[in-house]
Amino acid sequence: MSTISKKICLFGDFGVGKTSLIRQFVECQFSDEYLSTVGVKISQKSINLTQQKLGIDDSLKLQLIIWDIEGSNKFKAVAQNYFQGSKGAVIVGDVTQPETLNHLQEHMQTFLTVNPQSYIVVALNKSDLVAKEYLENIRQTYQFSDQKQILNTYVTSAKTGNNVDEIFQILANHLV
Numbered sequence: 001m002s003t004i005s006k007k008i009c010l011f012g013d014f015g016v017g018k019t020s021l022i023r024q025f026v027e028c029q030f031s032d033e034y035l036s037t038v039g040v041k042i043s044q045k046s047i048n049l050t051q052q053k054l055g056i057d058d059s060l061k062l063q064l065i066i067w068d069i070e071g072s073n074k075f076k077a078v079a080q081n082y083f084q085g086s087k088g089a090v091i092v093g094d095v096t097q098p099e100t101l102n103h104l105q106e107h108m109q110t111f112l113t114v115n116p117q118s119y120i121v122v123a124l125n126k127s128d129l130v131a132k133e134y135l136e137n138i139r140q141t142y143q144f145s146d147q148k149q150i151l152n153t154y155v156t157s158a159k160t161g162n163n164v165d166e167i168f169q170i171l172a173n174h175l176v
């Protein structure tokens with residue numbers, strides 16, 4: 001089995017659940033406390049991929065190096081430095097805070113300016129706090145399907161784990 005490493009970034013407004021999504025993915029844990037992130041925090045997790053594309057019956061281990069990046073204005077210039085060398089990003093908004101969703105496009109552009117050849121997944125987080133019947137509507141509003149590097153938009157919950165593995169998996173599939 002061969003191993004490769006890829007850097008990905010989580011980016012979005014303050015308090016949308018970036019740190020919580022990473023924690024759920026890496027440690028399968030959630031906390032209601034605010035896990036303050038100053039600047040950047042780096043975590044890692046390895047996942048197995050099957051090399052179907054190559055027709056080889058061998059599995060590939062992908063080590064994801066996950067950068068948790070604060071997106072507030074104060075850190076904007078610094079954030080761009082943290083994006084260097086990243087092939088993918090999860091841009092995160094909070095379905096209970098509409099202004100964080102309005103900033104998604106801007107965050108994606110900031111990331112793509114540094115890494116024009118990268119892929120993006122959009123996570124509309126805290127889906128556990130909104131009634132199910134509204135979620136599909138919200139998801140469709142933030143589809144960005146006209147931009148081909150934006151793979152898809154998911155409603156996620158770092159609390160229940162809804163779609164958490166999926167966002168990392170779909171990104172990982174495009175990195176190799």
Ligand code: GDP
Pocket residue numbers: 013014015016017018019020021031032033034035036037125126127128129156157158159160
């Ligand atoms: P960050 O600033 O984007 O890293 O946000 P955090 O991960 O620190 O989360 C901010 C707050 O929202 C914390 O109190 C978390 O417990 C809470 N939170 C994060 N994700 C979710 C979620 O999916 N559902 C709910 N109910 N709360 C969440």
Ligand code: MG
Pocket residue numbers: 018019020035036037068
């Ligand atoms: Mg954080």
